[in-house]
Amino acid sequence: MKPTTLPCATTSSAHPLFQQNDLGSKNWWNQVQHIGNPLILKKNHRTHCTFLWRCQSQAEQIFIDIYSQTPSIYQQWNQFQQIENTDIAFFEIELPHDWSGSYVLVTTTDLAPHTTDAAVRRQWWQKQLQQHAQIDPLNPYPAYPAQVARWVNQVHLTEKEENYTQDLLIQYRSLQWQSTLLETTYPVDLYQTSDELSANRPLILFLDGQVWSQHLPILQQLQTLTDQNKIIPACYAFIHSINSEQRCFDYGCRDLFSQALVEELIPYLKQQFGLDNSKISLCGQSLGGLCALHTLLLYPNALHQLILQSGSYWWSDYSQSHFLKDQQQRFLELIPQHLQRIPTDRNILIRTGQCETDMCEDSEQLYVHLNPFVDTQIHTFAGGHDAVNWRHDLIASLQILLSS
Known part of the structure; x- marks a missing residue:
């Protein structure tokens, strides 16, 4: 179940950027902007991906749904963690090395329901998708509107797709x-x-x-x-x-x-x-x-x-x-x-x-x-x-x- 407040991560992501001393600084975020979302580490035939979001407040909660890859939001809220004393929130997942697909990001101050009732969870999530789905400013590919989600973001782990x-x-x-x-x-x-x-x-x-x-x-x-x-x-x-x-x-x-x-x-x-x-x-x-x-x-x-x-x-x-x-x-x-x-x-x-x-x-x-x-x-x-x-x-x- 998702906690009612934003969790603070006591350990950071495995990506080398998280080993730097200037976490969350202007220079650090400039590096992230240059690399683009997600941060990628190759592991055999899988790719360790770290999705980042720059938080605006402690009350902000960030959710992600990577289509066909993250657990169903009707069973589990896929929520970003925040690194203490920074504006960095991140979500980690392993994807196939050649994955192409898309994801939605939701930033909200609304509290997610503490129920296992799929219908209640679906209703809350669809409201968030319509009102609070975000264009990921760190993603190099164009976002697009969908039938339910206000915005959907693309992710391509292989060479850059056509523009x-x-x-x-x-x-x-x-x-x-x-x-x-x-x-x-x-x-x-x-x-x-x-x-x-x-x-x-x-x-x-x-x-x-x-x-x-x-x-x-x-x-x-x-x-x-x-x-x-x-x-x-x-x-x-x-x-x-x-x-x-x-x-x-x-x-x-x-x-x-x-x-x-x-x-x-x-x-x-x-x-x-x-x-x-x-x-x-x-x-x-x-x-x-x-x-x-x-x-x-x-x-x-x-x-x-x-x-x-x-x-x-x-x-x-x-x-x-x-x-x-x-x-x-x-x-x-x-x-x-x-x-x-x-x-x-x-x-x-x-x-x-x-x-x-x-x-x-x-x-x-x-x-x-x-x-x-x-x-x-x-x-x-x-x-x-x-x-x-x-x-x-x-x-x-x-x-x-x-x-x-």
Whole structure:
């Protein structure tokens, strides 16, 4: 359990910076700023990482959640320790030597609940993520907003990743999809990698599209791959999810949302791009993966290809689905009875992170269901349930679907 006051560490981190006599001085923090968060010590095939935070007051409490690596905050609060008589707070963990992922930092004066009730802990933590999640000023990589956390920070223990700001030079078009069926307006970002007027260019739709057009953009990579003739020219539509509540409502087996995608948005996008006989692909992560697969089951002739990353196939709330009404099983268990409706020429790519134990099992079961009926591939990528990991796998998956 987390104590009600900030603990003071009597011993310091193993990193050499902590052996200096000027701990917490301006010069010391300048060294930290130069090195960047986290401080790294290599140990065989593991990496000892020390995350730092410069405290503003003794009342400040600092929490961290390193996705797929720290213990679940529903079981344990992962709290920084403070070195006595300094403004240094730190958290230590061993990570795989080539780890890429992300983490959230929360600084708060609110007291964490002393309960083991997961629902109470979740409610408190989500409030902290929305109000007190911080951009880590010591991290060299750009932070990005998420559905629940106000800010998420990246961590890469291997060589420096490409600078996402290069995508700021890529000009895309934005519009407002005013859905009549849903009585809701969704921003959509549009991009095409070629000006050619071919009416059969592929159309790729992304759920949670703002992640891939703005927060962790992939436009530059798509353009480069096209210019190198590694993928064919295509049209891309990035459908924003508005907020976490609306996202859960839309993506959680909501028949009307799938209907609006197929009957409203896709025809509108074809008109915008000048398309006719295009293959339509839909990409989704987590609940977005569930939504993409649900849409295919509802409209098997509308979609030709799916990229399903870490899909939430455990879902069992069908309150917004006439298609699945009165069902008592998990979504994954309902799939076999609908497979005969899917044309055999469809392509489905199933992806999951190696740290996602339950989702790995569900993805393997989904593959067993689908593979006898449609062309299905399954792949496990390094990392966990994390947009940083999805980004690299998404680009690799698009290369498979759009290989020239």
